[in-house]
Amino acid sequence: MHLFEPDTTNTSNGARPLVFYVIITCVLFLITFFSFPSKAITMMSGELDKHLKSYNYGTKADDRWVMPSAHEQKVFEKMFDAFYQQNWPLAEEYAQQIDYLVIQFSDVDTGNTYYLLQEKNQLPSADFKGGGTYVLNPNGLNAVLQAPHPKRDSFTGTQSIDAFLHTQSKLLMLAGTRRDSSHDISECTGTNYSASDVAHQTESYFQVAHEQASNYDDETVFIQYHGFGSTTRAKLQSQCGTDNDLMLNLSEGVRYATNDNEHSIMQLLRKNVEAGGKIKACVYGNDTKSLGGTWNVQGRHSNGSVDSCHKSAAASAKRFIHLEQSYGVRKYHRDAMAEHLKQALNQYFQ
Numbered sequence: 001m002h003l004f005e006p007d008t009t010n011t012s013n014g015a016r017p018l019v020f021y022v023i024i025t026c027v028l029f030l031i032t033f034f035s036f037p038s039k040a041i042t043m044m045s046g047e048l049d050k051h052l053k054s055y056n057y058g059t060k061a062d063d064r065w066v067m068p069s070a071h072e073q074k075v076f077e078k079m080f081d082a083f084y085q086q087n088w089p090l091a092e093e094y095a096q097q098i099d100y101l102v103i104q105f106s107d108v109d110t111g112n113t114y115y116l117l118q119e120k121n122q123l124p125s126a127d128f129k130g131g132g133t134y135v136l137n138p139n140g141l142n143a144v145l146q147a148p149h150p151k152r153d154s155f156t157g158t159q160s161i162d163a164f165l166h167t168q169s170k171l172l173m174l175a176g177t178r179r180d181s182s183h184d185i186s187e188c189t190g191t192n193y194s195a196s197d198v199a200h201q202t203e204s205y206f207q208v209a210h211e212q213a214s215n216y217d218d219e220t221v222f223i224q225y226h227g228f229g230s231t232t233r234a235k236l237q238s239q240c241g242t243d244n245d246l247m248l249n250l251s252e253g254v255r256y257a258t259n260d261n262e263h264s265i266m267q268l269l270r271k272n273v274e275a276g277g278k279i280k281a282c283v284y285g286n287d288t289k290s291l292g293g294t295w296n297v298q299g300r301h302s303n304g305s306v307d308s309c310h311k312s313a314a315a316s317a318k319r320f321i322h323l324e325q326s327y328g329v330r331k332y333h334r335d336a337m338a339e340h341l342k343q344a345l346n347q348y349f350q
């Protein structure tokens with residue numbers, strides 16, 4: 001006979017005491033918590049245009065652009081897909097794998113909230129890779145503005161940023177370095193394009209982002225900013241029959257003439273520019289035969305090329321504008337061009 005009943009870990013009904021389950025629950029929670037990376041996005045506030053215009057693109061032949069591996073491109077694709085669909089935690093999870101940041105930016109000028117994909121390491125960091133910056137306006141018009149040569153084609157970086165904010169388009173794409181950063185040559189069509197020239201390079205984050213945005217919605221239109229110098233201007237003036245130093249060469253990236261009266265984003269932009277009375281808007285295939293962007297790999301993809309790196313598209317999908325501009329337009333008439341584009345986009349999507 002026992003004077004005292006022996007201690008037991010069971011309650012009278014055979015269940016374990018509550019404290020046991022509390023401990024187990026806490027342990028499982030901690031294991032779960034520390035098994036997953038942090039997915040908190042970066043929060044910023046200020047003037048978005050100044051933030052974007054402060055980027056350092058490096059110098060000519062500095063070899064700071066790094067071609068991403070196939071694995072890195074795949075991770076970037078998954079990150080961009082989540083980003084474009086506004087799944088910020090998932091985008092951040094992939095971003096951590098390739099040293100990108102997902103940023104929520106409150107712009108004090110417009111009062112709008114934008115989202116950025118931006119490299120974690122900026123120049124002069126040794127870990128900088130030149131992958132580019134991508135800015136999403138969740139409530140924007142279904143248009144993507146691109147600056148593949150933000151420094152080498154003078155003022156096009158600044159121009160694309162201002163136009164993006166003025167038109168309230170959906171996406172802005174800025175290349176990460178100068179087009180002439182690399183000594184290596186791109187394997188895509190042509191023999192004079194640097195590997196870092198993302199308009200002629202399919203193995204780049206810029207191309208991955210373009211393909212994702214293009215494939216996501218067949219109604220999305222793309223405006224890609226470029227510039228030409230005085231020698232090319234003289235050739236285009238002769239072809240287009242104008243002596244106006246303020247001129248554009250508009251192209252859909254195909255080698256044939258287009259209908260001046262069709263309801264396309266290119267023709268609407270041309271009409272709005274011409275109505276302004278200051279800038280001559282020429283159309284490749286109709287008015288000119290040079291500088292048509294038929295080797296542009298982003299245009300090739302959106303126009304359905306079977307091999308964007310090596311083959312021009314056979315026909316236009318009416319979604320992509322290769323916008324070439326004289327120096328005077330880029331330097332002195334950026335605001336006017338932004339307004340012309342805004343009117344064209346509003347007319348196109350109405």
